[in-house]
Each structure stands twice: as C-alpha cells, then as structure tokens.
Amino acid sequence: QTALAGSPQRPRIALRPAWNFDAALGERKLCTLLQTSSLHAFGADALPAAQSAAAALLAYAEHTQGRALAHVSSLRVERANTLIDLPEATRRNLELTQTLRGESQPTLLSLLDTCASGMGSRMLRRWLLAPERDRATAKTRLAQIAALRDGGQRELADVLRNVADVERIAARISLRQARPRELAALRETLSNAEQQIKQTVGQRSDIASNFTPIASEMALDPACATLLAASIAPEPAAILRDGGVIANGFDAELDELRGIATNCDAYLLDLESHERERTGIANLRVQYNKVHGFFIEVTQGQLDKVPADYRRRQTLKNAERFLTPELQAFEAKALSAQERSLAREKLLYEQVLEQLQPFVAALMRMANALGTLDALQALAERSLSLNWCAPQFVAHPCIDIRQGRHPVVQARLNEQATSFMPNDCALSAKHRLQIITGPNMGGKSTYMRQVALIVLLASIGSFVPAQSCTLGPIDAIHTRIGASDDLANAQSTFMVEMSEGAQILRNATAQSLVLMDEIGRGTSTFDGLALASAIATHLHDKNRSFTLFATHYFELTELPAKHAGAVNMHVSATEKGNDVVFLHTIEPGPASKSYGVAVAKLAGMPQSVVSQARNSLNALEAAQQAGKAQVDLFAAPPEVAASAESAAEAALKAIDPDALSPREALEALYRLKAIAP
DSSP states (O other), X not given: OEESTTOSSSOOEXXXXXXXXXXXXXXXXXXXXXXXXXXXXXXXTTOHHHHHHHHXXXXXXXXXXXXXXXXOOOOOOOOTTTBOBOOHHHHHHTTSSSOTTSOSOSSHHHHHOOOSSHHHHHHHHHHHHSOBSSSHHHHHHHXXXXXXXXTTHHHHHHHHTTXXXXXXXXXXXXXXXXXXXXXXXHHHIIIIIHHHHHHHHHSSHHHHHHSHHHHHHTOOOHHHHHHHHHHBOSSOOSSGGGOOOBOTTSOHHHHHHHHHHHSHHHHHHHHHHHHHHHHOOTTOEEEEETTTEEEEEEEGGGGGGOOTTOEEEEEOXXXXXXEOHHHHHHHHHHHTHHHHHHHHHHHHHHHHHHHHGGGHHHHHHHHHHHHHXXXXXXXXXXXXXXXXXXXXXXXXXXXXXXEXXXXXXXXXXXXXXXXXXXXXXXXXXXXOEEEEEOOTTSSHHHHHHHHHHHHHHHHTTOOBSSSEEEEOOOOEEEEEOSOOOBGGGXXXXXXXXXXXXXXXXXXXXXXXXXXXXXXTTTSOHHHHHHHHHHHHHHXXXXXXXXEEXXXXXXXXXXXXXHOTTEEEEEEEEEEETTEEEEEEEEEESOOSOOOHXXXXXXXXXXXXXXXXXXXXXXXXXXXXXXXXXXXXXXXXOHHHHHHHHHHHHHHHHTOOGGGOOHHHHHHHHHHHHHHOO
C-alpha cells in the first residue's frame, strides 16, 4: 500500500503492519545481525523507540531484498548531547543539501562535493548533517586537511578516481546481488588502487602520521583479492546469463564445456585423424548432421577394418555409419555444452559470492576509509581553490569571524565576475545578541546565513571562508528565516513562523546559535512588534544564545539601551536621488531607514505604485512628527494628479466638435470622463 501517491511534494510512503514496529523484535534482529546476546555494549539496550524503528526498517529491507542484511555489522547510537542539533528548518533555510526550491544545487554540499567517488560524496554529506559537539574529530580532520594542502591532495584525488564504489559493492555481495563487472572493479581496486593509495598517503611522514588510523582500516586479507583474480574474467560480461564471467582455468569442468562449445570442429578433426591412424581406414570421416548427430562414416569396401568397439548407427547404400563410446560421450556434451556452460558459470558465480561473505565486514571498513580519504581531499581542494582558512577552537563562549564570506553566494558571484563583500561577526559572553536593521536586498540574510555556515563548516573539521575564525562550544544551530505555509497540516504562514519560533525558544541554550529573520511580520504591525520584542528579550534574558536578530521594526533598536548583552548592527546603503545603492557591509548602530520603496522600484513595480507609496510614506513620517493619528494613504500623489490633468487637457484639445457625429461625440465624452482627475 502507498499513501499520498502521485503527490509531487511528498514521497511515497509504504505502510507496514503494526507488529513490524515491535521493540523486542527490533532488539532480536539487531542482536542477530551484530552476533551479540544483547545491545548493552552499544549503549542501545534501553532505547525501545529506536529498537522499534530498527525493527520496521530491517523488516522492510528483508522484505524487499529477500534476505537479511549481512553487511550491517556495526551500530552507533547518536545521542542529542553528542551532535550539534540541526533541526529540519535549519537544514532547509541554510540550503545544506537542497535549495529552498528543492533543487540539488547551488547548495553547500554541491559546492563542497568535488569528491572523486560516491563513497566520498556520501561521507561528506553525513559529516555535514551530523557535526559533532566534541572538537576532537574536527581537530583531527583539520590536521589531515592541512597535511594534504601541503602536498598529496591531487595525487590522492587521481588515485581515488579509479577506485570502485567498495561500499555499495560490499553491500551487494552480502545480498548475493553483486554484478560481474562490480566484482571486476573491486578486483582492480584491491590489486592496484589500494597499494597506490597507501603509497600516496605514506610517502611523507607528516601525512602518514595523520592518516595512520585510516590506513589501518584499509588492511584486507589478501585471499579476497586472490579469489577475485582467479575467479572473475579480465573483462566479464555485464550480466551473468551472457556467459564469459568466470575466468578460464578456474574450473576444469567449465573449461571443458567451453572447449567443446567453441572448439567442436577442431575436436572432430583430431578424432578423425586419430581413428584413421588406429583403424587404418584412410577415407574414414567423422561428421555431424542435425538429424543423426555425430557419427563415423566408413565405405563398404573398408568395413572389414572396423574395430569391435564401433556400433552401427545407420546403413547407407555405399557406406555405414558408426558410433563409438567416446564419440557418444562427446555428443552428449557437445549438444548441451553451451546450456551446461552457462549453468556451470551460474553455480560457480554463486559459490564465489558465498566465498566472499567472510570479507564483507573488512570491505565495509575499507569503504569507510576510502570515503574518509575522499572527503578529506575534497575539503583540502576546496580550501585551496576558494582561499579558506583553518578555524581555531577555544573553550570560552564566542563566535569571532573576521572577513567572513557566504561560500555559495561568493561562488555564484565569481561566476558573474562580481566580488563578494566580506563582513566580520563578533559574538561573545558580553555581546550575545545583534539587532540587525537595514533594507531588504541589503545583505542581512546573507550575513546571518554565512555566520551559520562558517560555524557549521568549522564544526565538521573543514577550513572556512574567512580571514580568521575563532569558535567556542556550539550545541545547536536554530533558524527562523523566510515565509512559508503548511496548508496540508492546516498551518498558515504566521502559524509556521510562530511554531518554529516556539521550538527555538524552548530548545536553544547558551551554546546555541540562533538566526531570527523578520519574526512577527505575518500579522498586524502592533502584534508583530509586540511578539518580536518579547522574543528578542527572551532570547537575551532566558536562552542567552548567540543570536542574530534581523528586523524591520526600528523600535527594537532600543533593546540594547536596556539589555547589556545586545548590540545594534545595520547593513549599509546610500541613496542617490530616489534610487538606493546597497553597500552590503555590516556596521555598528541602527539603520537610518529601510529603503523599502526604493527596493520596490528596483523590483519593477509600476511607477504609479512607487509614486503613491513614496507619497504615503512621506505623509506617514510627517504625521508621526506632528503627532497626528490618521493619514489618507489612498490620496494620489501630486505628480500622478498632474499627469492625469495633462492627459485630460490634451484629449480635450484634440477634439473638433464640428467634425463629430452625435455617436462620436458621446464616445469622446466617455473617454474624457475616464481620464479626468
């Protein structure tokens, strides 16, 4: 069964019976896979919800694959206090693996992924979505990347391009579903690439010292490579039923069947020569036809020389046809040689897959090592090509970024030969919250996102797009950015906004990074302002998170006056006449204005709309200064009225009353009425 079938926005969902989610069943299945009596050693014995989910996943996999997943030989429990929390809203808003439109690029992953293999790409994706709070792994990766930057990165990438996808091949071997060419590719990896990688990593002492744990994971019993070299043909067929998969010399019976099928004529000539010599019958012939099969033909004048082991098969007018035990045995083999050859190959191939089962766990460890190497060389290449720096980790709370850049936006601008304006960010125990004001299109969202991306990249052990970066402990990255609804779950845009905001306020801690962009805009001005001020105050006083709070409510710029941990920042812009020029720099202090009307003009709004909006804005600002309560927002601006009057006058002057018929005069009157002010 499926639910939500055909929906372009939601995946197909396979409905499983309730008993598939039994926690006890999950525990038994995991113990069987891991070959243990309990899950205590993995720290998973007291996790009934996880065991329930594992039961359903394993049951579904066994149902679709037709067997247990033998390659699943390890278990890791990811606990909330070990990983940096990246809620779904954060992954979506930061466009880590998908754009907001659901596309695979341009995203952070698409920018980072210059991996040479699928194993590296998958590893990099896992790192990006599951950064660790503990800095030990990140520091190790930074040291490894630094070693590759100094030499060896290109050589390693070249070798990895010729490496098979060991991870997927090992999984398919465990399921007895590996294809012949996959085994051939694995054979080449084990015989060539493995040694080349070890040479590349071990050629310099500084690289070798950083990669010792990875190199140890690549150790594999030579018997695996020996088996593949002996059993699989140098260039096997794509599918088993085509034959030519098992190597010559691996099995004597298969070699014989192939010899019969391919060298039948040569065999018959050899037999004919042998029988002529044995019997002394010079004109003896060994032949074949579709009706009678194989036979030895002797003319009537030579019948007295026929040996006793010849058995008559057919009598002709001038000759006799005979069959010998040897020829009869050959006939039985030859007539079914190809069919039996394919059946023998299938049996031998299944035996090879069975003999490879003990090596699956080691192959998975090797795949993990290869994926790690590939991800590291990709990060090293990116850091060199994009001029990134190594972050520094400290124990005290801070996010100190100098000349930071949004990696994806900068890459796009570089394609357009446009420079990116870098910005600093200084958050500390003393100043934890920034109130960011300024115009739309000015760069507030880009600045906020780049801070989060730099923090994330540093946390996975990558170099970062900045001149320098010093980072204290981080336990989560929370974002509330953009407007979206969830109509399928009966949630309006404002409800989604408030739900995500509530999730942040309930979960953010003093070690969390929070991005709040235009919170409260989905309702009336007073409601939105009241909520935004309350949320900012709560983040400052209660959560004490590192917070970037972008807003168009200028009233919030008064927050730092009463809250010592808050500071005002703004994105700079300048006006030239009625136009605005964005400088894309973050500077201290509140913005002077929002430039919303100027942005509307840049977006292509009709000039009449822009003029009326500017007129209304001037009236509102004047009324506020004068203390007036109401303003007529729908009065046409003077220039619009003037243009309408000019048009009416021009139309009136163009009329010649003496030349109009009564009907034409009536139509002219209607036109004047339509354009009159």
